[in-house]
Amino acid sequence: MVSMKDIAKCCDVSIATVSKALNGHKDIGEETKRKIKEAAAKMGYYPNSAARALKTHRSYNIGVLLNDEAHSGLTHEYFSAVLEGVRVEAESMGYDITFINTHNSKMTYYEHCKYRDLDGVIIACTDFETPEVLELIDGVIPTVTIDYIFNNCTSVVSDNVKGMRELVQYVYNMGHRRISYIHGQREKAVTRDRLAAYYNILEELDVEIRDEYVKPSLYLDSEKAEEATYELLDLKEPPTCIIYPDDLSVTGGINALRSRGLNVPDDISVAGYDGIKLSQMLNPRITTVKQDTDIIGRTAARELINEIEKPKNAFAKRVMVQGEVLPGESVGKVAM
Structure with a gap:
């Protein structure tokens, strides 16, 4: 089985440099990152998620709570596009996505997140004032909301x-x-x-x-x-x-x-x-x-992961994402 030590020897760098490159740290040059990642791919290196979790005390898994009143969920283009942005950004930062679902259990959202050992949760399109959601917001698990503002967690909202x-x-x-x-x-x-x-x-x-x-x-x-x-x-x-x-x-x-x-x-x-x-x-x-659904989703994922990885630097904030008017054909001119 290929190890980081093998990659380090191949690229003539330290094991620490290999670790940083594979985990996307910014203090490693882009050329060095590229060289190490290419070598890892050619050598068939796969990180051991259990070992990584043991070392970092993180599961590298974030939850998504999507429960809209119209029950459209991922069938609605707006929310599916937002969540695609979440997925792309999270995966680029080394995290997986788990959808939170308590329909077939007696667990609350918060209990489900603890059971799944989720590092954080993105909450979108739900009734934010229900006791279950408030329990999740007030818990110790980092949370980011989309299009809803709480004072104690970061919100990503359209302007x-x-x-x-x-x-x-x-x-x-x-x-x-x-x-x-x-x-x-x-x-x-x-x-x-x-x-x-x-x-x-x-x-x-x-x-x-x-x-x-x-x-x-x-x-x-x-x-x-x-x-x-x-x-x-x-x-x-x-x-x-x-x-x-x-x-x-x-x-x-x-x-x-x-x-x-x-x-x-x-x-x-x-x-x-x-x-x-x-x-x-x-x-x-x-x-x-x-x-801008892509930016909304990517920003939500980035903000949550930054809070997970740098909890001492985290503070609740409101991130505004701009949209734009698309002039179509459904608004006609009226003589003034």
């Missing part, structure tokens, strides 16, 4: 305020003044940020804010979005543009519009959020805010 402001500004620039917003659950930080941004930008633009134009729905629920759309269409003066909580919800809205014989964008405009591929494949192509 929802900037995203919503820029989307409303775009719709306004297209001539719309009757702009409606169907939002997700009010208790979510994402919703609160987007709602505040919606109200603020309309006030700055001196656009009348109509309470009847703001309708509640659920994220990733096309049926609820369809119902809310009907309510807006039944108003004495319906909006000329409807902004939906996510791109999937837009499909429900379009169903409602078409059932009333309305054409997008000639009769009414719509816009979404997330920028999933589906939104750019629909006809008409949806105007939306594209979130």
